[in-house]
Amino acid sequence: MSSSPADLVREFHLAFGLDVRGTPTEVSTTLAAHRGELLAEEAAEVAEVSVDGPLDRLAHELADVVYVAYGTALVHGIDLDAVIAEIHRSNMTKLGPDGRVARRADGKVLKGEHYEAPDVSAVLRRQGWTPGGSA
Ligand SMILES: [Mg+2]
Numbered sequence: 001m002s003s004s005p006a007d008l009v010r011e012f013h014l015a016f017g018l019d020v021r022g023t024p025t026e027v028s029t030t031l032a033a034h035r036g037e038l039l040a041e042e043a044a045e046v047a048e049v050s051v052d053g054p055l056d057r058l059a060h061e062l063a064d065v066v067y068v069a070y071g072t073a074l075v076h077g078i079d080l081d082a083v084i085a086e087i088h089r090s091n092m093t094k095l096g097p098d099g100r101v102a103r104r105a106d107g108k109v110l111k112g113e114h115y116e117a118p119d120v121s122a123v124l125r126r127q128g129w130t131p132g133g134s135a
Helices: 005-015 029-049 055-075 079-093 121-125
Strands: none
Touching: 005 029, 005 055, 005 079, 055 079
């Protein structure tokens, strides 16, 4: 059994009768809102323990966010691993050809002249998404 988040969360959804879709799909407003609320709750729990911890709580809540995010992607039929790969490809273009990184005063990495924005729409189209299409 793979231990990738996508596979683990799929196992969970299948075991508990939760939605699983294989193609990017616009779901009902009720379901979409429910998934958004679940993720917001977990993100709020991360915020609660981000500064004062303890570290095991932070690790737990971070994992909950990832788990729920993968679940939400699965409900919508999105292959999230492929989307993350595209975000990573784009992020790596922030590195200049000289290998230097431009940073803001707070440490955030800035986009250089070679930056390429992620094309998430293209990734979803490759997964079978029809923008504006109905389920
Ligand atoms: Mg939690």
